[in-house]
């Protein structure tokens with residue numbers, strides 16, 4: 001755990017880079033801090049773009065290809081900015097058995113986008129997931145980080161319409 | 168985040184404790200359920216070989232899927248040459264429909280960490296990692312909090328409880344790759360790399376994290392450790408069946424009246440689990456199957472509801488204990504559709520490192536798609552069976568090796584449903600889009 005004193009220069013003076021640098025420092029700028037650092041980027045900025053990957057590569061002294069390889073391997077990392085609101089539909093087995101496919105179809109119709117996409121007005125990102133660990137409440141939809149069990153199409157429609165039509 | 172209350176707890180609860188006065192964020196509360204009694208006893212009165220001997224005699228087997236004897240694994244790591252040694256707790260819980268480990272980490276974080284610390288003493292490790300899915304933020308928060316409190320009270324860190332033994336634990340986050348639950352992929356992930364599995368041997372016990380001897384066990388396995396050392400190997404071995412000792416936590420979900428977590432002695436029958444504890448199938452529907460073992464598992468039909476559940480009996484039925492997810496299906500589920508669902512899962516989660524799994528899962532998925540659309544012939548079915556065999560025997564890791572299992576198990580018990588789709592162009596459960604195909608040309 002030998003900390004390196006020369007810290008990498010962030011791409012901009014955005015304060016959030018300090019959080020990322022702090023994560024790398026906590027791990028002594030070792031290469032095994034890569035996943036933790038990518039998590040820290042995503043938490044601070046909401047997604048991991050090329051600029052962030054180059055910064056992390058410099059900080060951990062890794063080839064950019066290795067950082068890119070890891071960021072694209074792990075589904076949790078978003079490579080593009082997300083919409084104002086996120087809607088994650090669980091497609092795990094328990095939810096599937098209880099009609100998650102229909103729930104997803106309904107949300108696709110409502111938003112006009114497919115899982116992994118964001119509406120053109122940047123209001124809503126539609127995502128799918130493999131089990132949220134809340135299978136007892138299947139089918140599960142996570143709206144802006146909040147778990148909604150026994151997702152009824154009516155309630156979801158109301159929520160999504162609120163997002164797309166107001167504010 | 169939702170708090171899950173255990174649905175049912177037997178007389179002999181080991182992993183889940185029926186005590187709602189325990190605050191999982193307070194170390195002091197953990198004392199109320201004999202917290203750290205086992206660790207104190209082990210550190211002051213037992214040698215590492217004595218600890219391993221207790222574990223071996225208890226008959227505890229890994230709760231992460233394959234049921235490997237825990238004592239034997241500990242012994243191998245203890246004997247392995249090389250230092251430092253590492254302890255890893257696998258909290259990746261990737262099987263869809265499984266949420267036991269989430270609950271255990273959220274409700275009993277100290278118990279899991281105590282188990283890891285005892286393991287570290289037994290095998291001679293000084294650093295541990297607990298690898299948790301990023302999708303479980305509450306578990307991560309509670310584990311981090313528990314680690315801080317244990318450090319403050321000297322149950323972690325240097326010279327634990329005034330003994331020469333020192334041990335630290337760090338939390339590592341998963342990042343949404345199912346294959347990272349596989350032990351060699353998980354290790355690659357902690358090392359900051361892509362989670363590609365590698366061939367075994369060498370096993371992590373000899374060549375694990377950073378090339379060092381590494382013990383890797385599941386969350387529930389570690390949660391059993393302190394109770395065993397508190398109450399003795401004989402007590403634990405008196406619960407369960409001949410070869411599967413203790414209890415098992417299952418996550419009941421799907422078409423069931425009462426979904427939730429249960430802890431039952433090994434050897435409890437599926438009928439007791441589904442109909443007595445889970446309250447049976449709702450809406451007057453008929454039971455069709457229970458799926459166990461996740462994407463490597465199988466579907467068990469009603470003929471076998473009276474089989475006692477343990478590692479061996481599930482394997483004999485062509486399924487798998489897995490981590491403990493049980494998804495109940497009724498007559499409204501089509502077994503071919505379910506098989507296709509799992510194949511889609513394996514196809515998209517395949518890491519792509521080896522050809523049989525990368526290409527084979529895609530081909531099997533296409534064949535299953537043909538079947539559900541009513542486009543397949545009996546030759547396609549024969550080809551599917553050949554592929555199952557090939558992918559099972561030639562894939563590098565458990566993901567590929569297990570991928571054909573849902574197909575093989577549904578073919579074993581529900582072959583008539585496959586035949587109905589192929590020959591009669593009919594989905595008996597009315598789920599698949601075959602009918603449309605007969606009337607008009609509709610593409611998927």
Ligand SMILES: Cc1cc2nc3c(=O)[nH]c(=O)nc-3n(C[C@H](O)[C@H](O)[C@H](O)COP(=O)(O)O)c2cc1C
Nearest residue numbers: 229230231257260261348349350384385388565566
């Ligand atoms: C594709 C795949 C996924 C796995 N996922 C998990 C998992 O989520 N949790 C787990 O404990 N073990 C998982 N395992 C099993 C681990 O490789 C390993 O055997 C286990 O963590 C050992 O712990 P145990 O001996 O206590 O069961 C998985 C294996 C494979 C092949």
Ligand code: SF4
Nearest residue numbers: 519520521524564567
């Ligand atoms: S079997 Fe599949 S998941 Fe496992 S190493 Fe091969 S391609 Fe990767």
Ligand code: FES
Nearest residue numbers: 090092095132135
């Ligand atoms: S399957 Fe959807 S929460 Fe588990």
